[in-house]
Amino acid sequence: MDAQKIPATVIAGFLGAGKTTIIRNMLATVNGKRIALIINEFGDLGVDGDILQGCGDETCSEDDIVELNNGCICCTVADDFVPTMQKLLERDNKPDHIVIETSGLALPQPLVNAFNWPEIREKVTVDGVVTVVDSRALADGRFAHDHDKLDAQRKADDALDHESPLEELFEDQLTCADMIVMNKADLVNKMAYDKLEEDFKSKISNSVKVIKSMNGSLTADVLLGLESATEAEVHNRKSHHEKEHDAFHAEHGDDAEHEHDHDHDEFESFVVEGRVVNNRKDLIRGLGAIIEHHDILRLKGFVAIKDKPMRLVVQAVGNRIDHYFDREWGKDEVPQSRLVVIGLEGLKQDEISKQISKAMG
Secondary structure, three states, rough: OOOOEEEEEEEOOOOOOOOHHHHHHHHOOOOOOOOOEEEEOOOOOHHHHHHHHOOOOOOOHHHEEEEEOOOOOOOHHEEEEEEHHEEEEEEEEOEEEEEEEEEOOOOOOHHHHHHOOOOHOOOOEEEEEEEEEEEHHOOOOOOOOOOOHHHHHHHHOOOOOOOHHHHHHHHHHHOOEEEEEEEEEEEEHHHHHHHHHHHHHHHOOOOOOOOOOOOOOOOOHHHOOOOOHHHHHHHEEEEOOHHHHHHHHHHHHOOOOOOOOOOOEEEEEEEEEEEEEHHHHHHHHHHHHHHHHHHOOOEEEEEEEEEEEEEEEEEOOEEEEEEHHHHHHHHOOOOOEEEEEEEEEEOOOOHHHHHHHHOOO
């Protein structure tokens, strides 16, 4: 890797895999390196960026955090990502390393390809793509990545006439990885974990590292310094969409028109705002029931609890809900509750909003 170029690490992974937690832990061990963070979220509430605000001292100040909430970063490369990178590179106090947390719905391939743009390639290189996997969710079969099994299911069931969009996204994130982090491994028994790891290793290149993590507790020296220069190799790690694109042009010719957009219409998100919550346990219990009933993929945000000076962070994937107090409400902040809900297209927004408001008490 060119020592004159600033290294950049792309943190990919599905919704709720633990990307933000891994970045928080990484920042605690950077040993003086100045880190710039680019945070991209799906939805209207910047939860991850807010959690990381003030993430450290001078090595990662609030000025070093850039939030991109205008859409999935893989679809807005030219409009959002490239200009953001240019601004970082024009600063007098340039970062030592850039860390990019993608939306859980993002394809890493278009983002990595952007590092070959003339405005970027001479100054920055992709140190590595790190894909974070929720081991527990995978062990539960929620995001299976085995094409053969999916094919067998589709053939056996007439109702399964197309691939799950979650399946394709998950596989594309794995295909582009230089390192796969099997996060939340402590929530899976050893036999199940060993089977997951064996399955991964049978489907990926030997050069891809697979490591275990509990609570995202990985240090900077593990995640940074891979020196992969992934932008030079990304043409060998094509997404499903790129493969379909190539097949289309092979059949119809290079001049044939083909849809280039990576479509997120299968997913939707909305924000529920509420008042100060009287009882934290009742809220968490109520949210669990709502998530399960409506098959919500992801729920996250902040909650104000009565008689508590600190803000409660709520992070849920499937029916597993993590919650903790992260900091006191600021003097200029009005304590309030705001949660973002993410799921497949067709969520009953009005019904879910009313139920969450009721759970808030």
